[in-house]
Each structure stands twice: as C-alpha cells, then as structure tokens.
Amino acid sequence: MKPLRVAMIGYGFMGRAHSNAYKRLTDFFPVQHKPVLQVACARNAEKAKAFADNWGYGRVETDWRKVVTADDVDLIDICTPNDTHQEIAIAAAQAGKMIVCEKPLARTVAEAQPMVDAVEKAGVPNMVWFNYRRVPAITLAKQLIDEGRIGRAFHFRSNFLQDWTISPDVPQGGAGLWRLDAAAAGSGVTGDLLAHNIDTAMWLNGPITRVVAKTETFVKERVHSLTGKVEKVGIDDACAFLCEFANGSLGVFESTRYARGHKALKTLELNGSEGSLSFNLEEMEYLDFFEYTQKESNTSTPSHLRGWRRIHVTNGEHPYMDKYWVPGLVVGYEHSFLNALADFVAGVESGKPTQPDFRSALQTQKVCEAVLQSAATGAWVETGATA
Ligand code: SOE
8 A cells, every 4th residue: 555645724713624524444444544543733732632533643734835845645634714715825835745635725716726737737636625525415416316317407405504603702714713804715605615515506506607696795894813903804704696507507605603502504405307315414325315206217206106216325335425334324515535545545546537637627717706796786697617
C-alpha cells in the first residue's frame, strides 16, 4: 500500500468528518493508498494541537502556506471558511498537490473560476465534498434514473430546513459562526445548504438553466464575534426558488435556518412519466420509489397494485453497501464522506477522476449566484450552468 499524506487545513465540524473518513478508508475499501494524517493546520496553535492530538495528526502548522508547499504532503484538504478557499486552493494547485475542498467551492463565481483554471492547468486531482451524493439511497436514485425507470422528468423538488439561527442572540462571525457572516461565507443558506441540493439535483436531473428566487433575512443585526459590535447581517436566512432544468422539468427549492423543529430536514422528490423517487435525510437508509412502468417487462403495474415502495437501501447490491455490514443493517452520515473519499482515491488510481470536481462545483456556484441575483432583482436569471 502507498501512503497518501494528508494535510488538513481547518479543524471544525468538517475537519472531523473528513478525518474520520481518512482513518477508516482502507478498513472498508480496497484502494491502494492508505491515508496518513500528516499535518493539521489552523491559525490557532492550541486548537490545531488539540485537534491533531485527538485525531492522530503527526504535526501541527499555523501557516497554511508552509503546508501547501511541504514535501511530506500529497493531498490538501480545505476545511476553512469559504473566503479562504480560493487562495489556498490556487497555491496548492501550483505546488502540485491533490486538493479536496469543502463546499461551496467559493463565495462567488468570480472567485471559483480561477480555482478551476488552477487545478486544470496543474493537472492535479480535485474534488469538492458534496457528500450527499454518496448517501447510498441517493446514489441508488441516480442508478434508477440512469436505468430509465423514471422516464421523462416533470418535477424536482428539494428542501433543506434547519432552525439553529432563530435566536437574535446568536452572534455572527468567528469560529463556528462564520456561516452567519457574509464576508466569510459569501451567502447564507444559498451557499451553505442549497448548494448541496443543487449539486444533487443537477447530478440526478441535469443542468438548471433559469431561476427566480426570493430570499429573506429575518434577523437584520447581530453582534459580530470578532468586533464585539452589533453589525448588519448580510446573509440570506431563507431562500426559495423556482427553476427550469435543461430537460424541460420544473424545480422548486426551499431552504431556511428558521424552520422551528427541523435540524436537518433535507428532502428531494423527482416525478417522471414512468415513476417517482423520494428521499428524506431523517430516514436516510430509505429510498421511496413509485414504479408506474415496470421496466423489465415494459408493462404498467396493474392499478390496484400501484403504490409507493420503501427500498431499505442496505443490501449488498445497493451502492457502497457491500463494503459495510450485512443486509438490513444501516450506515450513517459519516459514511457519505467515507464513500466520497473512496471514490476520489479510486479515481486517482484508475485515472478516471471522480465527481464532483472543481469544474462541476463551479456549475453549482453559477446556480447559487443566479439565485442570489434573482432574489436581488426579482427577475428570472439564466444560470449559464452546463453538464
Ligand atoms: C450547516 O449547519 C451545515 O453544517 C452545512 O455547513 C453542511 O454542509 C450541511 O451538510 C449540514 O449543515
């Protein structure tokens, strides 16, 4: 086995989710590279050390510039706030490192495009951690669509609902709360949550071509953790948009951090001429499937037998599931990162790069930007996103 020496930049929630994936990769997947947790990097030396000690990173750095050029590192994992992604990614690409970057790729399309150019110029493997594609039930949805079981797509609807910022006492900015600070995050729920739904939607149903959106910022001012002052809130707390897909279907998306009672209600539904699919993250081991036309026999299910079927996505023939337990036993959120990493490493080894790479994430960035632009003007906006 060859070592894959990882430098983790950032130490938050995502740093933990990714570190877990590195540690478990070769326990579950037959890849030829074994991740080595080489360096943990963060500006705060104490926090970086605590993170490194907890997860088993070999050394600590406080300057990411030293890390991206370090000889003992193969892969840079960018888990820092969105405003830092571009600089780190471009420097890492120029240093010839593989790069895996947290979502969204950047704050804007203008920031994201040079990142795509840099990784493509350097020819370095790259991926963005849109992990929900790798939830086995969602990957199965993709398989059923590709098998032609949904037919012509009519409707795609998708939500991502949370409730953690309702209190006006929650500050903006700083560790953990940079997602509320427009300068660091770029946007609110659009870049943080809808980016996931858009990535999955375009993977399953093709490019989103036009959008019309409405955003709202319910709490207009919050204390900024870094300045200690009450400052204007620049992010979207909630966003709803309508869209058209290139395949002619219609989309409806909604996201908010003000849906009291919902912590991470993430759903999708696709309705087509031959069937429908439905997924809900709160019951992530299931994919609901309505089969109107039975593909193998090309006959429609007799009407008195038609109904939604709950597929318990735990059999060995389901995506990724042969790597885990025995039929009937579930895997969880953390496995979506493990599956993503396994696909990335397998892509590096086979020379067939995995998706979503930076270029694919740029398409999601274009849709996010069109959504925010539409919300600002009230007009329909062309996204420019391609397959
Ligand atoms: C925000 O609360 C958040 O942690 C996102 O940043 C993640 O990308 C999402 O998967 C869960 O929610």
